[in-house]
Amino acid sequence: xxxxxxxxxxxxxxxxxxxxxxxxxxxxxxxxxxxxxxxxxxxxxxxxxxxxxxxxxxxxxxxxxxxxxxxxxxxxxxxxxxxxxxxxxxxxxxxxxxxxxxxxxxxxxxxxxxxxx
Numbered sequence: 036x037x038x039x040x041x042x043x044x045x046x047x048x049x050x051x052x053x054x055x056x057x058x059x060x061x062x063x064x065x066x067x068x069x070x071x072x073x074x075x076x077x078x079x080x081x082x083x084x085x086x087x088x089x090x091x092x093x094x095x096x097x098x099x100x101x102x103x104x105x106x107x108x109x110x111x112x113x114x115x116x117x118x119x120x121x122x123x124x125x126x127x128x129x130x131x132x133x134x135x136x137x138x139x140x141x142x143x144x145x146x147x148x149x150x151x152x
Contacts, residue, residue, distance in 0.1 A: 040070035048098035
C-alpha cells in the first residue's frame with residue numbers, strides 16, 4: 036500500500052536548523068506510512084500568516100519554546116487561512132527538559148492519530 040499524503044508541513048520554531056533536523060528524523064521514521072514534506076519553518080509569530088498563505092500547509096507544528104497561549108495564537112492565525120489545518124503543539128519546555136530525542140518520540144507517538152483524523 037502506498038503511503039498516505041503527501042502532507043505539507045510547516046513548523047513554527049525559533050531554531051530552524053533543529054526543526055528541520057528533528058522533523059527529518061520523523062519523516063524518515065514514517066516514510067512507509069506517510070509522505071510528509073517539511074515545506075517551511077517560521078521563526079516568529081509575526082511570520083506565520085505570510086508563510087501559511089504561501090505554502091497552504093496540511094499540517095502545522097508549534098515547537099516547545101512557545102507558551103500555550105503563543106501556540107494558540109499561532110494556530111488561530113494559521114486556521115484563518117487554512118480552516119481545516121491539522122495542528123500539533125509540543126508541550127512547552129519539552130526540548131529543554133528532555134532533549135531532542137524526547138521531542139522526536141513525542142511526535143512519533145502523536146502523529147498517526149493526527150494525520151488519520
